[in-house]
Amino acid sequence: MIQYAILMLFMILPTPIPQPSQTAPPDIVAPTSTPVPLLVNGQVIDFERGYIVFSSGDAFKLAANVSLVDEATGAAPSYAIAPGLFAVAYLDTESASVTSVHFARKPLPQGTPAADVPRKYVAQLSPSQPNPDLAPRAATFQSKLSKDTLVRITVQVPPNTPFTDDVYITTDTSGWNPQAIKMQKADGLHYYIEVRLKTGTEFHFLFTRGSWKSAERDRAGLERKPRSLVIEGADAMRVDPTVYRWADLN
């Protein structure tokens, strides 16, 4: 009964307003005399001459007594510090130098990517200059992060194509193998194929009936330049080319 009365009292009374004397949330805590290290994350490409350099091209000074740790064992690395290892560097923001580096063979989850670290901590002799080359472009380029695009190619073949013949795509990426990609017949005049390609992929291709003697030609029967396809950022693409003639058929 008493407990119920206390609960009712809390419900009736107004909620107390936080006072300045109360402890502030951690994210707005006042700076302390002990600086918090900044964790720099990335792939290491060099470790020499007092610097650790990440694959972004960002170099950081090493403290004189820098400690090296293998992230997996917690001990000093038993392997040579070679390009390609991944690391988290503990950067002392006071001295702008790295006091400890944890190495691993796979990317580590914690820390700030080296490219996003404030520039004042990055060792760079010359003042930073903008690079107009890095302006966004119409076509992107393939990278590990590129997504797959479903590409549907539907080709119309000449009317004299033998009904039982198969149609293939030959590409520069397959060493111009005349049977690299086999197409499915859609009807008497059309063949199709769906392939998954990474955004930014560029390749050149031609159609064949299985050999270079039966490769496609232009309308006049002359050799044609390979077709070019650039996969741009989209979930799906359609390409509908036409073959006018085959090399071995009039």
Add this chain to the structure above:
Amino acid sequence: MTRVMLAAAVALAAQAATSVLAAQEPQPLTSMPIAVSAARVEYFGDAAIIQARGHVQVSMGNGVRVEGDAFSMDLSLHRFLVVGHVRLTTPSGEMDGAAYAAFLPFRREYFVPLDPAADRWTFFNGDYANPSKGRVMPGDAFFLPDLSSQRPYIVADQVTIDPTAYAKFSPATFRLLDGALTTIPLPPYVYNFSQNQHFGINALTGASIDVPYNFAGSASSLDAVHFRYDPQRKSYGSFEHHSVFGAGYAVLSLNPATQPFKQWNLLAYDRSSPASAISLETQLFTYQYGLIRPLDSNGFADVIYTQALRQSSARLELTQAYSSLLAQPALGYYGDPSHPWIPNHPFTAGVEWSGFDQHIGRTGLSYRLTSGLGMQHDVFGIRSTGAKQATSEYVSGAIYTPTYPGPFGTGLNARYQIAHAWLSFPNTIDEQVFTGTISRRLARNLVFIGSTVIDSSSTRDPNATFISPNASTGLAPQPFSTSGLPFVLNEAPGSPGATNRVYGMTFALTPSPDFQFTFGASKSAFSPVQTQFSNAPPRYQLTGDVRTRITRTLFIDVQRGYNFGWSGLWWTPYTFVVSAQ
């Protein structure tokens, strides 16, 4: 005057701005070999990446050298990098740093010097004396791809890379079947990835298994030995050479090179102008041990000149064949009767005109017309006719529909081809082919096609023909006929007419781009005679075809048919094709 100067200054400024912008776009690559040596060089075929580690030394065609701990080149992006204890040696001096990257299509080189302090330098167009200092670099300029989960396909000590065409590994150790099988170090191997399709031209006749080994190459040539097998010749070796130039090529082959019966091939093509081209195909057959004097020899040469015309094209084709190239033997044969002397050496000439596809008003129908003249001359007589010379004329036409929407979501399509040839024996040859299809997408990944193909042919005299290797005469049917008659007539020897009606249905299932399955069933009605003991096609046939991915880049295609015991044949042999995508 002031206005003129002002205008000129504005124009110059605009041009300068344009050139700077233009330089940012990728430029066509030039052939420049990059020689890499290291403790270990690895080629990862699935990723199209070459990596090297340990005392890496890179020498470029412009005299620049880069040393470092690791090297990586993405063959598809045309960039490479050297990282770790980098020493860059250029005409402007030596520089020590952490990383170097070359973006070849953009003529940009990025360098992180560490002496006297860390910095960022960008070199433009090979100007090492005037780096742009402090310029921001692409975020992935020095990213070393993590390929620890992949196994290399080739391991070597050295590689020479031409970014436009090839990479030559020396010595080459292959790791096959995902590393399960490793070869001993083999002589240099050239991996060709040129965008020039002429490197793919094949001058070797078919074999069941063909394993090429490219042992030499450049941006304009490729030499390979082929290890081959087929049921008739068993195991043998062959040789093939490619040369590419401008818009042309030449391919020379010797197949087989290790057996007495040899075939020497030379294919050549040159685009003599934007509207014309000339091609050459020669084949020389010899029976010889090694390269000593042949016991027997024959061959032919075929030259085609093609000229584009307004809405059409013309082709002139000349063919000279020799049934025996060696001197006439006293006994009438060379060595033994299986190598007889055959005196015939026919010369065939053909001229062909071919029109482009034309629409018939707004009907949706299209047509195509072709005509030609042919002549064959052989002083020893043409086949069994006894005639020393024969001429031919032919006309052919094709009319076809687009794919019309039909009932129940179907698509309907038809085409009709007709050809008529006059021969001077005299004789005439006619052929008509009708093809009709009905197709329907039954599900997202399942297509049904029903088809009717009626192929009919007739001639006044089946013996009054000539076998033409010259397609421009209109008398070179596909597939190749042994009598000079259309294929369907060739299947009914001695008959003046033949018709083959094939009714088929096909189901094509493609649940994913990595798997295709096709099932077909057909019924054939051949006249005049369709018995199991004639050349006639099987009355009923089932076919199956599965194509699936076996590795990231390799596909296997397996085909087989069932003939219901026709001519004693129940199952057709398996056909396997493994190809790289």
